[in-house]
Amino acid sequence: MSTFLGMPAARDRRGPGPDAAPGTLSGVGRPEDPLHWGASFPDAAKAALDNGQLRRNLGKATSTIRTKRARVVGEVPDWEALRDAGSAVKTDVMARLPELLEELERNVTARGGVVHWARDAAEANRIVADLVRARDTDEVVKVKSMATQEIGLNEALAEEGIAAVETDLAELIVQLADDMPSHILVPAIHRNRTEIRDIFLERMADAPPDLTDVPRELAMAARAHLRRKFLSAKVAISGANFAVADTGTLAVVESEGNGRMCLTMPETLITVMGIEKLIPTFDDLEVFLQLLPRSSTGERMNPYTSMWTGVTPGDGPQEFHLVLLDNGRTKVLADEAGRAALHCIRCSACLNVCPVYERVGGHAYGSVYPGPIGAILTPQLTGEESDLPYASTLCGACYEVCPVKIDIPSILVELRAREVSMTAGSAGDTADRVWSAAMKAASFAMADGARFRRAARVPRLLRAISRNGVIRKLPFPGSLWTRSRDLMEPPKQTFRDWWDGREDQR
Amino acid sequence: MTDARTEILSRIRGALGSADSSAGAAGTTGAAGTAGVTRAPSVVPREYRSAGEHAPGSDAVLEVLIDRLVDYKAEVHRTTPKDLPRLLARLIPQRSAERQVVGSSDYRSPDVLPTTPSTPRGAVVVPHGIDQAWVSAMGGVEVRTDSREAPLSAAELDEVDAVVTAARVAVAETGTIVLDGEADQGRRAVSLVPDVHVCVVRTDQVVQTVPEAVRLLGADPERPLTWISGPSATSDIELERVEGVHGPRTLHVVLLS
Numbered sequence: 001m002s003t004f005l006g007m008p009a010a011r012d013r014r015g016p017g018p019d020a021a022p023g024t025l026s027g028v029g030r031p032e033d034p035l036h037w038g039a040s041f042p043d044a045a046k047a048a049l050d051n052g053q054l055r056r057n058l059g060k061a062t063s064t065i066r067t068k069r070a071r072v073v074g075e076v077p078d079w080e081a082l083r084d085a086g087s088a089v090k091t092d093v094m095a096r097l098p099e100l101l102e103e104l105e106r107n108v109t110a111r112g113g114v115v116h117w118a119r120d121a122a123e124a125n126r127i128v129a130d131l132v133r134a135r136d137t138d139e140v141v142k143v144k145s146m147a148t149q150e151i152g153l154n155e156a157l158a159e160e161g162i163a164a165v166e167t168d169l170a171e172l173i174v175q176l177a178d179d180m181p182s183h184i185l186v187p188a189i190h191r192n193r194t195e196i197r198d199i200f201l202e203r204m205a206d207a208p209p210d211l212t213d214v215p216r217e218l219a220m221a222a223r224a225h226l227r228r229k230f231l232s233a234k235v236a237i238s239g240a241n242f243a244v245a246d247t248g249t250l251a252v253v254e255s256e257g258n259g260r261m262c263l264t265m266p267e268t269l270i271t272v273m274g275i276e277k278l279i280p281t282f283d284d285l286e287v288f289l290q291l292l293p294r295s296s297t298g299e300r301m302n303p304y305t306s307m308w309t310g311v312t313p314g315d316g317p318q319e320f321h322l323v324l325l326d327n328g329r330t331k332v333l334a335d336e337a338g339r340a341a342l343h344c345i346r347c348s349a350c351l352n353v354c355p356v357y358e359r360v361g362g363h364a365y366g367s368v369y370p371g372p373i374g375a376i377l378t379p380q381l382t383g384e385e386s387d388l389p390y391a392s393t394l395c396g397a398c399y400e401v402c403p404v405k406i407d408i409p410s411i412l413v414e415l416r417a418r419e420v421s422m423t424a425g426s427a428g429d430t431a432d433r434v435w436s437a438a439m440k441a442a443s444f445a446m447a448d449g450a451r452f453r454r455a456a457r458v459p460r461l462l463r464a465i466s467r468n469g470v471i472r473k474l475p476f477p478g479s480l481w482t483r484s485r486d487l488m489e490p491p492k493q494t495f496r497d498w499w500d501g502r503e504d505q506r
Numbered sequence: 507m508t509d510a511r512t513e514i515l516s517r518i519r520g521a522l523g524s525a526d527s528s529a530g531a532a533g534t535t536g537a538a539g540t541a542g543v544t545r546a547p548s549v550v551p552r553e554y555r556s557a558g559e560h561a562p563g564s565d566a567v568l569e570v571l572i573d574r575l576v577d578y579k580a581e582v583h584r585t586t587p588k589d590l591p592r593l594l595a596r597l598i599p600q601r602s603a604e605r606q607v608v609g610s611s612d613y614r615s616p617d618v619l620p621t622t623p624s625t626p627r628g629a630v631v632v633p634h635g636i637d638q639a640w641v642s643a644m645g646g647v648e649v650r651t652d653s654r655e656a657p658l659s660a661a662e663l664d665e666v667d668a669v670v671t672a673a674r675v676a677v678a679e680t681g682t683i684v685l686d687g688e689a690d691q692g693r694r695a696v697s698l699v700p701d702v703h704v705c706v707v708r709t710d711q712v713v714q715t716v717p718e719a720v721r722l723l724g725a726d727p728e729r730p731l732t733w734i735s736g737p738s739a740t741s742d743i744e745l746e747r748v749e750g751v752h753g754p755r756t757l758h759v760v761l762l763s
């Protein structure tokens with residue numbers, strides 16, 4: 001496996017190593033940087049592939065959810081029209097982001113909310129910690145939120161003596177086990193029921209000693225554990241799935257009711273939201289409330305969706321703070337080729353269909369954003385060199401399921417081309433390097449014949465940017481090179497044929 | 507040093523302005539293409555259904571709603587105004603042992619949540635604007651009224667066995683009911699803390715599709731909205747759905763025609 005994915009030399013990352021693999025009770029630990037931790041992808045992936053329990057847990061979970069999603073998407077006659085609308089709304093949002101953010105701010109403020117702006121994780125954490133401390137409490141309840149995972153809010157609050165209690169069942173499991181989430185939607189997807197029972201018994205003081213591993217019993221233990229916290233918490237912290245510019249309405253989509261508890265019971269609510277979560281109008285919710293649940297949990301509708309607009313006198317939190325977070329998003333926005341990564345509504349459908357994700361799991365990506373979306377979003381957010389764009393077979397399944405039609409494979413090819421170009425000393429052999437980089441997923445795909453056949457999409461991707469059989473202009477920075485030379489178009493044969501041919505020549 | 511707001515907005519404007527429009531083919535394949543640098547709103551294609559083929563409250567729509575509700579383990583009842591009070595009285599649970607102790611660990615710590623002397627009969631909370639005729643037949647049940655002006659505390663809500671509310675709209679295709687916090691639906695906490703939620707939906711409130719409901723709710727978007735599709739549930743353990751977590755573990759939907 002030394003040539004696993006055939007990637008450029010592995011780079012070490014800060015944080016815990018790959019040895020604390022799932023399968024043991026304790027998780028991987030909480031890293032310094034939630035966007036960049038653990039071993040490099042090839043090393044972490046190799047370790048994960050050696051973990052049979054992890055692969056069984058993941059295989060079972062992802063195949064279950066794939067089936068559910070396919071069934072409920074199949075019953076929507078206008079699914080493709082909804083995807084087209086969702087994609088176009090998000091494109092529009094990015095083009096008008098400044099004015100829409102200002103409109104949101106005006107409307108939230110007019111309804112009694114307070115809007116804060118945070119350039120980076122440290123600034124956001126500072127704002128939240130100050131708000132919590134001013135409320136004279138040392139415990140807050142939290143609704144599952146990717147944005148607060150991304151900025152490491154819980155750790156920042158802990159340093160200030162504030163305990164942030166995760167209330168989503170899977171997040172609770174991850175938190176108790178001192179672990180990191182391995183999936184956007186189901187952060188404890190790498191754990192099976194027995195491991196979860198063991199975690200509860202060892203780490204949850206009030207877990208019933210006779211707890212079994214029946215999912216219903218585990219859920220009831222979590223209910224009992226959290227109920228008193230919900231009913232007595234002073235401050236809650238949430239993320240947001242959507243923010244409506246023209247009304248100032250925020251929306252949180254959830255299942256367990258922990259979201260409703262957090263958004264309703266405490267006196268103060270603090271919502272941390274990436275600046276890209278906007279939608280222009282209230283009516284646009286009709287698109288996303290159809291796309292998101294079916295893509296994410298494979299349900300026609302998730303059990304609970306809460307929407308609130310500022311403060312409602314006499315109902316719910318009487319103090320509302322909205323923290324608008326940049327933390328690298330403007331960097332992504334500046335990149336026209338990669339900008340579409342900001343369209344993501346975090347449904348996780350692309351994870352569930354990804355053959356690479358299914359085998360290596362979320363931790364191998366070393367980011368709170370794993371899977372195909374993580375492979376494009378993480379390096380763009382951090383602006384660092386990354387091997388994540390190679391964590392893909394380019395089979396195209398992620399694009400096919402994406403409810404907002406983010407063309408992840410094309411962006412991956414683009415990012416790979418840049419990476420190669422950045423590391424190339426001279427432009428002399430860039431064409432070969434770009435081509436081979438785009439192909440570098442081969443050794444991974446080879447491991448599974450069925451998956452491999454699906455990888456037939458790669459040559460099409462490169463042909464898409466060619467005309468008359470010659471690639472005249474590669475995306476930047478390949479464009480620096482193609483400006484002066486034409487590049488031969490990749491052959492029209494399928495990836496498999498191409499590979500077989502290579503094998504034959506050996 | 508500029509403030510964060512000014513700096514973020516100027517970063518965004520810079521990002522949009524500096525994007526190299528000739529950069530290439532990768533990116534979104536949405537209808538608006540990659541021409542995202544333009545400041546003008548791009549056209550959003552809305553070819554999707556803005557309404558269903560069936561009229562609100564029609565038999566076809568009700569049939570779909572019931573199918574979806576049952577699929578998500580809600581309990582569905584159909585009744586008439588005349589029979590509603592008796593049905594509601596029947597749906598209010600007796601105070602059960604499970605209310606005292608959840609699982610095998612007692613979550614009631616006396617210092618935080620004083621436990622009132624438990625009564626053998628059930629107690630129900632209703633929002634103050636509920637149709638009084640509905641709750642008129644609840645002879646053996648203690649009925650408590652909640653309003654924004656005179657709210658019950660969290661501990662008091664935790665003591666009642668059920669809540670009865672009206673609804674604003676229901677969506678058949680997704681099996682969803684929506685509460686908007688008006689006087690017959692109550693504060694959000696009221697429909698959240700009690701373990702049994704009985705929601706009365708008039709059949710003429712049932713629309714077929716999500717867009718129909720959103721457009722209706724868009725008339726008062728500032729109201730706090732709760733979309734409910736079945737009892738609370740989790741799929742966090744091996745993606746296996748378990749009904750009943752933190753929200754009401756039992757959801758009764760009463761269709762009133």
Ligand code: SF4
Pocket residue numbers: 295343344345346347348349350351373398401402403404405406
């Ligand atoms: S990229 Fe698309 S499929 Fe993946 S999580 Fe985001 S919205 Fe979902």
